[in-house]
Amino acid sequence: MTETAIKLEGITRDFGTVRAVDDLSLEVPTGIIYGFLGPNGAGKTTTINLLLGLLEPTSGRAEVLGFNTVAQAEQIRARTGALLEHTGVYEQMSAEDNLEFYGRAYQMDPGDRKARIKELLLGMGLWDRRKERAGKWSRGMKQKLALARALLHRPQLVLLDEPTAGLDVMAAKTVREDLASLVASEGVTVFLTTHNMTEAERLCSQVAVIRAGRLVAVGHPDDLRARAGAPRLEVVSSDFNEQARQVVQAHSSVMSISANNGHWDIELGAEADSSELIALLVASGVQVEEVRRGQASLEDVFVTLMEEE
Amino acid sequence: MSDVFAMMWKERKSMFRARGRRSQTILTIIMPLLLAIYLPWQEGLAWFHNALSFVPVIVIPFILVGITIPDSFAGERERHTLGTLLASRLSDRSILTGKIAASVLFAWFATIAVLLLSALVVNVLNWDGSVMFYSGTVLAADLALSFLVALLTAGAGVLISMRIDTVQSAQQSLMMILMIPLVIVQIGGVVLLQTMGGRGQIKAFFEGIELGEVALIVTVALLIIDLFLLVGAFATFRRSRLILA
Numbered sequence A: 001m002t003e004t005a006i007k008l009e010g011i012t013r014d015f016g017t018v019r020a021v022d023d024l025s026l027e028v029p030t031g032i033i034y035g036f037l038g039p040n041g042a043g044k045t046t047t048i049n050l051l052l053g054l055l056e057p058t059s060g061r062a063e064v065l066g067f068n069t070v071a072q073a074e075q076i077r078a079r080t081g082a083l084l085e086h087t088g089v090y091e092q093m094s095a096e097d098n099l100e101f102y103g104r105a106y107q108m109d110p111g112d113r114k115a116r117i118k119e120l121l122l123g124m125g126l127w128d129r130r131k132e133r134a135g136k137w138s139r140g141m142k143q144k145l146a147l148a149r150a151l152l153h154r155p156q157l158v159l160l161d162e163p164t165a166g167l168d169v170m171a172a173k174t175v176r177e178d179l180a181s182l183v184a185s186e187g188v189t190v191f192l193t194t195h196n197m198t199e200a201e202r203l204c205s206q207v208a209v210i211r212a213g214r215l216v217a218v219g220h221p222d223d224l225r226a227r228a229g230a231p232r233l234e235v236v237s238s239d240f241n242e243q244a245r246q247v248v249q250a251h252s253s254v255m256s257i258s259a260n261n262g263h264w265d266i267e268l269g270a271e272a273d274s275s276e277l278i279a280l281l282v283a284s285g286v287q288v289e290e291v292r293r294g295q296a297s298l299e300d301v302f303v304t305l306m307e308e309e
Numbered sequence B: 001m002s003d004v005f006a007m008m009w010k011e012r013k014s015m016f017r018a019r020g021r022r023s024q025t026i027l028t029i030i031m032p033l034l035l036a037i038y039l040p041w042q043e044g045l046a047w048f049h050n051a052l053s054f055v056p057v058i059v060i061p062f063i064l065v066g067i068t069i070p071d072s073f074a075g076e077r078e079r080h081t082l083g084t085l086l087a088s089r090l091s092d093r094s095i096l097t098g099k100i101a102a103s104v105l106f107a108w109f110a111t112i113a114v115l116l117l118s119a120l121v122v123n124v125l126n127w128d129g130s131v132m133f134y135s136g137t138v139l140a141a142d143l144a145l146s147f148l149v150a151l152l153t154a155g156a157g158v159l160i161s162m163r164i165d166t167v168q169s170a171q172q173s174l175m176m177i178l179m180i181p182l183v184i185v186q187i188g189g190v191v192l193l194q195t196m197g198g199r200g201q202i203k204a205f206f207e208g209i210e211l212g213e214v215a216l217i218v219t220v221a222l223l224i225i226d227l228f229l230l231v232g233a234f235a236t237f238r239r240s241r242l243i244l245a
Helices: A044-051 A073-078 A095-105 A110-123 A139-151 A169-186 A197-203 A221-228 A242-250 A274-283 A298-307 B002-014 B022-048 B051-078 B082-086 B092-125 B136-161 B167-196 B199-207 B211-236
Strands: A004-015 A018-029 A033-037 A059-064 A080-083 A157-161 A189-194 A206-211 A214-219 A232-236 A254-260 A263-268 A290-294
Touching: A004 A044, A004 A189, A018 A044, A018 A059, A018 A189, A018 A206, A018 A214, A033 A169, A033 A197, A044 A059, A044 A157, A044 A189, A073 A080, A080 A139, A095 A110, A095 A139, A095 B002, A110 A139, A110 A169, A139 A157, A139 A169, A169 A197, A189 A197, A197 A298, A206 A221, A206 A298, A214 A221, A214 A298, A221 A298, A232 A274, A242 A254, A242 A274, A274 A290, B002 B092, B022 B051, B022 B092, B051 B082, B051 B092, B051 B136, B051 B167, B092 B136, B092 B211, B136 B167, B136 B211
Parallel strands: A033 A189, A033 A206, A080 A157, A157 A189
Antiparallel strands: A004 A018, A004 A059, A206 A214, A232 A263, A232 A290, A254 A263
């Protein structure tokens, strides 16, 4: 197996006068969950369609699992599972028949097909309701079924387009948990598009951020957070005073202080030692009730990137 | 070939099961039953020899394929299942062949069942101690015509469904387009009636025609039209095009 699951080199895709993907280059290593983040209309779905060979790039070159997306699209689709914008579940058929059809389409042996369907439906807590029409199910259950379908033929790569979009908090949580445990047990590479930063933060070991078809950042979520936002210290007290403020503000590691209703939000430099600052506050007569050290969230990073020109 | 069978399996499982299509399902059961009973009951033993048995042979595949093909093609788009199907390893050709084969074979077997039921009705109503059946020419023409009409409706249905978003619109458009030749035949009949001066002369004219020859001419004509439509359907059914639709 190649060590790079996906390799894009200067991929551009135009729809008439609209440029959906603009000179996109990235590499996705095998065996990880890779988050592809961007707002609605950023070009995430178009990128997935390009990866599956359903669309041809206007220019540039893309390889998936070592196969060219234009000339060898059938080989890519044979080794890939996909959960696209819509679940793609046949609502007039039972859950079991939905998986049976795709098992046949991927030429799985009847015995293996049956065992794999049972394994996946049991794993997702859907086995007891396998004979029911999928149309009667909740959106969360259909999404789980679609995830099972994407993993059915043991693909090397799974492409997931907004897998928890439109789900309530609990359904999204269970889909995320199922995804994480299945990926861990199956060892597949996952390319996940989302605009849900919590999801990306929890699941992905690498992320790329796309805006208006262009790549604007790529890396580990921790690296992106560190790059985009300085560490912060939140201090809670009922007796902050002006002397304390002047002392703390004068410390070399403090960039700024913003006071708000008994809270101080202190923006720190990269090498700051928070214990020194707490000691200064206490020495200035402040009774510290609570201290929290934090960093910019991936959402903060994302918002900053989206606001940049 | 296993890919085509996989597609046919799925089509068989989902045929007539879409929500809100119960009335169509009832229609597709009642209409062939009426044709299987009423016409042979009226015709008696002549049913096995004259061209009236062509009526169910043309109408049944036309109606059944006219319902199932738009549901299969426009329906995938309307129900948002097409994208996932196109993202699978199945080739364009396998998807199209499987869908057409499932629909055409269903209609063809339904027509054969109606012909057998008609034969049973005639035998029961006119029992004289021996089993009567269709003449060789009529039976061969029935089988060939029903298959080719099913194929014609399927080819036209695919081409129309590719251009229309909803199942209902695709079904209506298909029915309208395929009704045009029937309307032309009707108008031609009226003109013929006025030109030739009476029903007796027209009847004599048609009785003078050899049934086998007419069936052969119609079969060849349908075969040519079917080929054109199917070539068009295979040329049009392309992933890169469908994903943008």
